[in-house]
């Protein structure tokens with residue numbers, strides 16, 4: 001049993017040991033498995049971490065890529081926006097203030113979009129924030145007052161700077177600050193670019209703007225275009241300026257009456273199409289299309305209605321110095337006026353093609369709308385009155401008109417007679433000159449420097465009067481009543497329309513003397529009857545007095561129904577017609593209805609003063625002139641005529657017998673160049689006295705007389721004796737010797753008595769068959785005492801025996817002494833030439849009880865010949881050869 005117990009123990013032990021071993025194995029296996037599991041877990045964890053890290057990395061990379069793409073897209077969008085904005089607001093519309101300058105858009109419209117600030121976008125560059133104005137809409141500014149002021153100033157400056165000077169006009173309504181809000185722009189006011197309305201002026205301003213819009217719709221757009229912008233695009237011309245009204249209210253809701261609100265709404269609706277724009281602050285306005293609302297605020301809190309919710313940073317206001325400088329510059333440019341237009345714009349495509357049978361029609365320039373303004377002279381209106389203060393372009397306008405006419409009508413259709421009473425030679429260009437031999441073929445007469453020779457004006461009027469009569473006679477013969485009919489009945493006749501231009505005509509009418517009286521009578525007759533005979537008067541004056549000179553003659557003035565007023569011209573239009581006051585430079589109001597307001601037409605006159613342009617036209621027409629056409633007569637009051645040029649003198653040929661020798665004395669002041677003459681027939685009174693103290697002029701007259709006589713006789717056919725009793729005349733007498741026959745006798749104080757005794761004796765005892773004897777006595781009054789009786793005998797009886805005395809007395813009273821003193825008869829002196837002798841002193845030698853109208857003036861004389869003259873004539877002594 002023990003064995004079995006032991007056995008059992010052994011067996012138990014063995015079993016236990018086996019169990020233990022198995023347990024240990026199991027433990028080891030479990031431990032191994034555990035360790036493996038731990039290792040595996042660690043690997044899984046590590047793998048999981050690694051995967052997460054990789055995923056995160058990939059996500060970050062992708063996110064980064066997305067961010068980058070987003071930024072690129074945003075930048076592209078912002079760049080495009082910036083580019084568009086810069087293109088929409090170029091130059092003055094968008095430049096920042098530190099680089100800002102006006103950039104007037106030549107003939108193009110200024111930019112409609114104006115920069116007010118920048119959009120705040122996550123973008124490196126700048127994206128301008130723009131507000132549309134000109135031709136597009138209106139701007140309402142709300143919010144912060146100070147910043148709002150800056151916005152308004154900026155908009156105005158940009159709008160002004162982008163357009164040509166004067167094309168944007170501002171009107172300010174600022175009752176709170178009385179214009180203070182626009183103070184920097186004040187220099188624009190004198191030039192008319194900026195005007196203010198007072199505190200109570202809003203209704204009137206709104207009414208006026210509404211009216212302006214209505215007028216543009218009716219007369220400018222006239223149903224053909226929907227807006228001025230469209231009209232400008234279609235025609236290339238912008239007829240009306242932009243009008244910007246700045247309405248700065250006080251911010252009260254009840255600030256506008258019903259009427260004002262209605263007008264404001266109308267303007268907001270319809271103004272932009274007509275170039276009327278409003279910039280409004282502090283007035284209640286309902287939001288609507290075409291109105292950009294700027295909410296002014298600091299920093300990024302500002303907004304623009306056109307930019308939605310995007311934050312905007314508004315620009316600071318323009319520097320005050322930039323505003324004032326620009327305003328001054330614009331004002332100066334406006335005052336200086338627009339650039340001149342060229343004369344060529346008035347010329348037709350084909351020259352000399354028009355007939356003047358019914359009228360003379362030519363453009364004078366362009367209207368503000370761009371259409372040519374045609375001016376007509378015909379039965380109505382027949383005559384023109386032009387007025388303009390000195391320097392406003394009156395002469396230029398006459399040139400332009402003449403150029404336009406001369407290019408359209410040939411010289412057979414149109415003739416000009418020109419007279420300029422101004423100092424200067426503005427019409428001389430139409431006549432051949434020393435430097436330029438050409439002339440305007442239509443010009444028949446040019447009178448310059450005639451301001452002291454009003455007689456020349458009279459001569460022109462008399463000439464036209466004679467022409468009028470001859471046309472009226474022809475009309476009667478052909479049984480017609482006007483030029484058009486006459487030309488139809490008499491196609492071979494020469495009946496050009498005549499245009500007589502008298503510049504500064506008031507000089508002719510000034511003074512209450514015989515010249516003025518006759519001139520007015522002649523003018524009246526010409527004005528009344530000239531209309532149907534194709535004679536047209538164009539009177540120009542710079543001076544109100546010129547127009548007023550006519551005012552006492554309503555019948556005369558009424559004939560001048562074509563009125564042309566240059567800037568600031570007065571009285572030429574109707575009393576209430578102030579159109580000339582606001583004319584820009586180089587413009588004129590043309591009015592074919594005696595100045596009635598409704599007939600006003602504004603014209604921009606081209607520059608015809610430019611010599612080169614003018615001579616181009618003149619030369620062209622001159623080269624085409626008909627060969628038979630002679631050069632115009634140029635009467636220059638400053639020129640001293642020469643005897644050699646006298647047509648009469650040129651006809652003289654020496655002869656053995658001359659029954660009626662002609663004495664030339666000087667040039668008459670006349671339309672045709674003509675010499676004053678006295679004929680020394682064998683008849684009582686054929687003595688010529690030259691009276692006055694002026695040595696040169698007296699010598700010139702006596703010299704002319706002697707030379708003209710000598711030219712008519714063959715040597716020896718007439719006897720000449722010359723006595724010089726004043727040493728001052730010695731040189732003139734010496735110079736004369738070359739022209740007189742060799743056997744001429746010369747005498748002085750020492751032997752004058754011998755000459756006079758011989759002449760007196762022959763005067764009494766000679767025969768009519770004797771050859772003529774001409775005594776030329778210089779300073780006769782200096783002859784020794786006792787010779788007067790001899791002189792009287794010569795004068796009384798000499799002419800019958802062909803002895804003629806041509807003497808110079810140094811005063812009218814001295815001639816009287818020679819003749820025998822007060823009360824003696826003066827009819828032995830049948831002809832005289834007075835120099836510096838007053839009219840009243842000449843009455844003894846003048847028929848009737850009056851005396852001639854004569855105010856002595858240098859190098860002019862008064863000639864009277866009892867045998868042929870009714871009145872005395874003014875002459876110009878011929879100068880030395």
Ligand SMILES: Nc1ncnc2c1ncn2[C@@H]1O[C@H](COP(=O)(O)OP(=O)(O)OP(=O)(O)O)[C@@H](O)[C@H]1O
Pocket residue numbers: 340341388389390391392393394395396397542586604605606607608609610
């Ligand atoms: N339409 C124009 N375009 C360009 N320049 C012009 C024009 N009209 C006038 N001018 C210039 O202005 C100046 C004055 O013109 P103009 O001599 O015609 O004036 P006016 O009124 O006749 O003056 P005045 O009576 O003193 O002679 C001239 O230098 C002329 O060339």
